[in-house]
């Protein structure tokens with residue numbers, strides 16, 4: 535059987551924790567590690583993924599829902615942490631002591647084993663937050679959560695992906711009428727907050743090319759969104775039955791998707 539170019543498995547998604555397993559060639563990494571170490575290991579094993587096989591943990595920004603176990607896993611498996619320097623500074627206390635730290639800069643691509651990572655800046659209320667594309671052979675996937683707005687830089691990077699793992703944080707009606715205090719509603723909607731279902735759908739429609747065959751909706755708010763609303767907004771906007779659209783869950787790992 536032909537070996538997949540790239541594989542991806544969402545392990546957790548949402549404000550209680552985020553982590554995505556990505557693999558290509560002989561290299562496997564975690565993008566973010568925002569659950570306890572024990573829980574992340576449990577979720578990986580539940581999908582027959584071995585934590586021992588990890589080559590790195592790559593971090594998008596310093597919020598606890600993205601880095602809670604980053605330091606723990608790097609120490610436990612003696613693997614390097616990939617992080618940019620401002621995030622590293624902001625995350626020092628949460629990370630604890632990590633021996634192997636590889637600092638990178640947004641806008642400068644780098645390799646981890648067989649994977650090519652291309653990190654790009656996003657607008658969010660963190661020190662130096664980023665999204666990234668991960669490529670191997672001729673396949674590329676894009677990961678972008680915690681996006682205040684989709685800038686032209688973001689659009690540029692996400693073009694030509696076979697799979698997009700993208701934030702669809704809230705339904706505007708549920709956010710407006712929901713229990714959040716006013717200031718928090720404003721924060722979520724701001725340029726440094728989170729994308730709505732409709733903004734995510736518009737972004738995907740903008741960056742799609744004929745190679746796009748998979749969209750994973752991520753970082754859904756449990757208060758201000760519903761999976762069926764996010765799915766509906768995306769599938770209606772895409773109007774393309776061959777593109778699979780699914781939701782990454784907070785409580786369970788997803789299935790391993792092979793491209």
Ligand SMILES: [Zn+2]
Pocket residue numbers: 595597658660680
């Ligand atoms: Zn965040």
Ligand SMILES: [Zn+2]
Pocket residue numbers: 548549552597599600680753
């Ligand atoms: Zn987050």
